[in-house]
Amino acid sequence: MIGNTTEKERTIFDHAGNTIKTEDREIRIIAKYEEPLVVVLGNVLSDEECDELINHSREQLQRSKIGQDHAVNQIRTSSGVFCEENETVTRIEKRFSQIMNIPVENSDGLQILLYTPGQEYQPHYDFFAETSRASTNNRISTLVMYLNDVEDGGETTFPMLNLSIFPSKGMAVYFEYFYSNHELNDLTLHAGTPVIKGEKWVATMWMRRQVFRFS
Ligand SMILES: O=C(O)CCC(=O)C(=O)O
Numbered sequence: 359m360i361g362n363t364t365e366k367e368r369t370i371f372d373h374a375g376n377t378i379k380t381e382d383r384e385i386r387i388i389a390k391y392e393e394p395l396v397v398v399l400g401n402v403l404s405d406e407e408c409d410e411l412i413n414h415s416r417e418q419l420q421r422s423k424i425g426q427d428h429a430v431n432q433i434r435t436s437s438g439v440f441c442e443e444n445e446t447v448t449r450i451e452k453r454f455s456q457i458m459n460i461p462v463e464n465s466d467g468l469q470i471l472l473y474t475p476g477q478e479y480q481p482h483y484d485f486f487a488e489t490s491r492a493s494t495n496n497r498i499s500t501l502v503m504y505l506n507d508v509e510d511g512g513e514t515t516f517p518m519l520n521l522s523i524f525p526s527k528g529m530a531v532y533f534e535y536f537y538s539n540h541e542l543n544d545l546t547l548h549a550g551t552p553v554i555k556g557e558k559w560v561a562t563m564w565m566r567r568q569v570f571r572f573s
């Protein structure tokens with residue numbers, strides 16, 4: 359842009375072209391918002407992998423609801439569970455880490471969320487406030503993976519970017535907030551809007567700055 363000498367910051371996601379070749383799958387780059395970087399990805403998981411994650415988690419969700427504190431959280435009304443490791447989960451986590459260009463050991467693990475009609479995730483940041491203890495090894499990037507087609511509602515929105523992503527089975531949205539310019543990080547405010555009809559299943563992978571777990 360004429361008169362604009364500000365250089366673009368480096369990003370973690372450094373894939374060129376329209377595809378990302380991971381060890382076991384070719385991912386398609388569908389759309390990009392440049393700064394902060396938001397990337398819509400296609401062909402990330404097969405239908406079978408999506409179904410397997412849903413079926414596996416449905417049981418876990420049912421079990422984890424019993425005995426859990428029933429504190430109502432108005433910010434996130436969905437129910438969620440971290441995936442137990444199995445062959446599929448390990449393969450998927452490895453693929454996500456190759457897409458995100460961060461070692462799998464830096465991740466929080468794969469979290470599955472289920473939203474039923476009316477449930478939502480209000481605008482929030484995925485990184486922790488500087489004042490919180492968790493920020494010493496803060497999150498730096500997110501991949502939200504859509505595991506099913508939602509009949510109506512449930513878009514992932516970035517209100518400060520005027521951007522909405524409609525859930526579509528097998529697709530994902532990636533974004534990062536590792537910028538030295540904090541204003542760019544602040545623009546990654548995002549939400550899961552209320553589901554109107556049907557269920558919405560997502561798998562979220564958050565990456566940390568440093569190793570977070572040993573797997
Ligand atoms: O459900 C969505 O669309 C967004 C999920 C999300 O923001 C998260 O898991 O951190």
Ligand SMILES: [Fe+2]
Nearest residue numbers: 482483484548
């Ligand atoms: Fe989020």
